[in-house]
Amino acid sequence: MSNLTFTMVKPDAVADGNLGAILKMIEGAGFRIKAAKLTRLTAETAGRFYAVHSERPFYGDLCQYMSSGPIVAAILEKDNAVADFRKLIGATNPANADEGTIRKIFAKSIEANAVHGSDSDENALIEGSFFFSQLEIVN
Numbered sequence: 001m002s003n004l005t006f007t008m009v010k011p012d013a014v015a016d017g018n019l020g021a022i023l024k025m026i027e028g029a030g031f032r033i034k035a036a037k038l039t040r041l042t043a044e045t046a047g048r049f050y051a052v053h054s055e056r057p058f059y060g061d062l063c064q065y066m067s068s069g070p071i072v073a074a075i076l077e078k079d080n081a082v083a084d085f086r087k088l089i090g091a092t093n094p095a096n097a098d099e100g101t102i103r104k105i106f107a108k109s110i111e112a113n114a115v116h117g118s119d120s121d122e123n124a125l126i127e128g129s130f131f132f133s134q135l136e137i138v139n
């Protein structure tokens, strides 16, 4: 899955009406949308998605926040997708994100940071499979 990555446009960005602008930046950077879904997580589902962070102090707040409104989940395709997408979105904490990155432009805080991007090919596959079946990924 090295040419694929997984993203979520998070509740703050969708609620603020930034979905279109964020998708435009993603497409403008050369990513093709292979699957996309507007959905809303429950706190329990968000907890399963972010289970890797279950011991972290921010886990409870993260589950509440991620279930606070609609999100858009998507699978993206591009050469070197995982690394290039993380470059496009910038650092987790928008205060540390480079100018011009999605988080620098749209994120409100380290938690409400506008978008998620997978951190490895392995996690891109796991996270993409959390939301989509093979049949939902277009050729």
Ligand code: CMP
Pocket (backbone or CB within 6 Å): 053, 058, 062, 092, 110, 111, 112, 113, 115, 116, 117
């Ligand atoms: P994300 O890249 O989706 O991965 C984990 C999420 O937890 C992160 O973005 C933030 O939304 C959230 N989060 C909240 N506090 C922290 C923190 N101190 N460090 C890392 N992630 C945090």
